[in-house]
Amino acid sequence: MSLCHPGDPQVSCGSCCGLFNVKLSVDGYKALLTERTNEFQTTVDLSIRHTIAAFRQSREQKESSLSKNDEMTYNCPYLGYIDKNQKKIGCMIHPIFTGDPKSQNFSFYGASICQAYDCKNKESIHSELIQTAILRNVKDSLEYSHLAADHSLFFAIDSWIQLKGFSISEGYLSFHVEIDTMIQSRKRVLHDKNLTSFEINYANFLKLDELESFFLSFLTKEEWDKLQNASASL
Numbered sequence: 001m002s003l004c005h006p007g008d009p010q011v012s013c014g015s016c017c018g019l020f021n022v023k024l025s026v027d028g029y030k031a032l033l034t035e036r037t038n039e040f041q042t043t044v045d046l047s048i049r050h051t052i053a054a055f056r057q058s059r060e061q062k063e064s065s066l067s068k069n070d071e072m073t074y075n076c077p078y079l080g081y082i083d084k085n086q087k088k089i090g091c092m093i094h095p096i097f098t099g100d101p102k103s104q105n106f107s108f109y110g111a112s113i114c115q116a117y118d119c120k121n122k123e124s125i126h127s128e129l130i131q132t133a134i135l136r137n138v139k140d141s142l143e144y145s146h147l148a149a150d151h152s153l154f155f156a157i158d159s160w161i162q163l164k165g166f167s168i169s170e171g172y173l174s175f176h177v178e179i180d181t182m183i184q185s186r187k188r189v190l191h192d193k194n195l196t197s198f199e200i201n202y203a204n205f206l207k208l209d210e211l212e213s214f215f216l217s218f219l220t221k222e223e224w225d226k227l228q229n230a231s232a233s234l
């Protein structure tokens, strides 16, 4: 279990494989993932290596007309659905499916990068707290992926907890209602942010006014004031 695959039968994350770097609606992302998965299942024979490469070539050609958020960021077509109910997103050429530890070398990034990359939320010592908070607030893998990649949000939540005078682990427990409000409100703006998890966060949130300005980019003033007046509760 990890932030990428939290052990939930319904959700997983695929942000760093570039899913949201293409500009689509929610239904558009789902359709793209279904199309890739169906094509992979019908054209790739893992024992015939050139079929894996041919899949990439075919998908790159088909997806070349999609609008991208950042032309320099790659959208890997090997990201698809990895369960029979088409709920969980993941790497269709992961060694767990291919039996070959180097199979991700068919991709643009290559096995060493695919297997070594950890986004900031995943490498956080509070990764499990982040995962639990996200799982309480999502209905599918798209919502889960948006939030798992959003390290600015969880850095801001950590800073808010510390400014309240609590340790991070105490704060995630004591302020779970307020944290849920932050996450639910943040979801309203995440679709337009096209997060990959590679974003650089320049804020350090050491002062309340910096935090306030971040939170007011997606919370109403009334919601923010209510959060500021919240007392810890278990």
Ligand code: SF4
Pocket: 003, 004, 005, 013, 014, 015, 016, 017, 117, 118, 119, 120, 121, 122, 145, 148, 149, 196, 197
């Ligand atoms: S963005 Fe983070 S949580 Fe999501 S798949 Fe990549 S490393 Fe895992």
Ligand code: SF4
Pocket: 016, 017, 076, 077, 078, 079, 080, 090, 091, 092, 093, 094, 104, 107, 109, 110, 114
């Ligand atoms: S090959 Fe790498 S970038 Fe592509 S889906 Fe798999 S893990 Fe993601």
